[in-house]
Amino acid sequence: ETGVTQTPRHLVMGMTNKKSLKCEQHLGHNAMYWYKQSAKKPLELMFVYSLEERVENNSVPSRFSPECPNSSHLFLHLHTLQPEDSALYLCASSQAPAGTETGELFFGEGSRLTVL
Amino acid sequence: AQSVTQLDSQVPVFEEAPVELRCNYSSSVSVYLFWYVQYPNQGLQLLLKYLSGSTLVKGINGFEAEFNKSQTSFHLRKPSVHISDTAEYFCALKGQAGTALIFGKGTTLSVSS
Numbered sequence: 001e002t003g004v005t006q007t008p009r010h011l012v013m014g015m016t017n018k019k020s021l022k023c024e025q026h027l028g029h030n031a032m033y034w035y036k037q038s039a040k041k042p043l044e045l046m047f048v049y050s051l052e053e054r055v056e057n058n059s060v061p062s063r064f065s066p067e068c069p070n071s072s073h074l075f076l077h078l079h080t081l082q083p084e085d086s087a088l089y090l091c092a093s094s095q096a097p098a099g100t101e102t103g104e105l106f107f108g109e110g111s112r113l114t115v116l
Numbered sequence: 117a118q119s120v121t122q123l124d125s126q127v128p129v130f131e132e133a134p135v136e137l138r139c140n141y142s143s144s145v146s147v148y149l150f151w152y153v154q155y156p157n158q159g160l161q162l163l164l165k166y167l168s169g170s171t172l173v174k175g176i177n178g179f180e181a182e183f184n185k186s187q188t189s190f191h192l193r194k195p196s197v198h199i200s201d202t203a204e205y206f207c208a209l210k211g212q213a214g215t216a217l218i219f220g221k222g223t224t225l226s227v228s229s
Contacts, residue, residue, distance in 0.1 A: 004159070006159075040125065040221055040222070041221060042120070042218070042219045042220060042221050042222075043160075043206070043219040045216050045217070048216070056216065058216075090159055090160070092159075092160075102148055102165070102167055102210070104150075104162055104165065105160070105162070105217060106162075107159030107160040107161070108159050109157070109158050109159045110158075110159055
């Protein structure tokens with residue numbers, strides 16, 4: 001496998017479910033990111049991990065909980081979501097640590113989340 | 117505060133026609149500028165970037181962009197588009213002081229025959 005891989009590609013969950021999104025990067029990068037993509041809105045940066053430490057959390061509701069167990073894996077744990085959380089969740093990585101990189105991010109194909 | 121404005125939400129063009137996707141930005145500090153492309157059901161892919169130096173930047177798939185500091189613009193151009201260029205295009209900026217990458221809302225390019 002190469003690049004950034006996200007699973008599952010599609011997820012449907014009820015408001016009371018608990019699920020997780022997984023991201024794995026095979027590029028040897030040092031920083032990983034979660035973005036939320038909603039129709040006709042700018043991509044929203046949710047979380048940034050650099051060298052396995054969380055360095056940014058952009059006022060994301062606590063029903064989203066990230067986890068970065070090592071430099072290659074990033075999870076987004078979901079619980080008690082709302083219908084407005086339905087979106088495409090994109091994972092990305094960058095070679096340089098966050099804050100020093102020149103903006104070149106490598107994205108996965110995304111996980112399409114639908115909350116009923 | 118920094119912001120990116122993509123002036124057109126949709127741009128329909130015919131195959132082999134030229135195209136320009138417009139992007140304006142606002143920032144009080146020096147910036148790096150980017151265009152990303154998102155094909156249907158895929159993640160974003162870097163098209164080109166301006167870091168410094170020549171204001172005309174060439175990217176993949178025949179695209180180029182010109183950085184205009186006085187007009188705070190970074191418009192994307194291609195002289196002749198193909199059906200396969202149909203995608204969503206995102207302009208983005210990053211402050212040189214290490215802030216996060218900020219994206220515009222995107223422009224949908226639809227190329228028809």
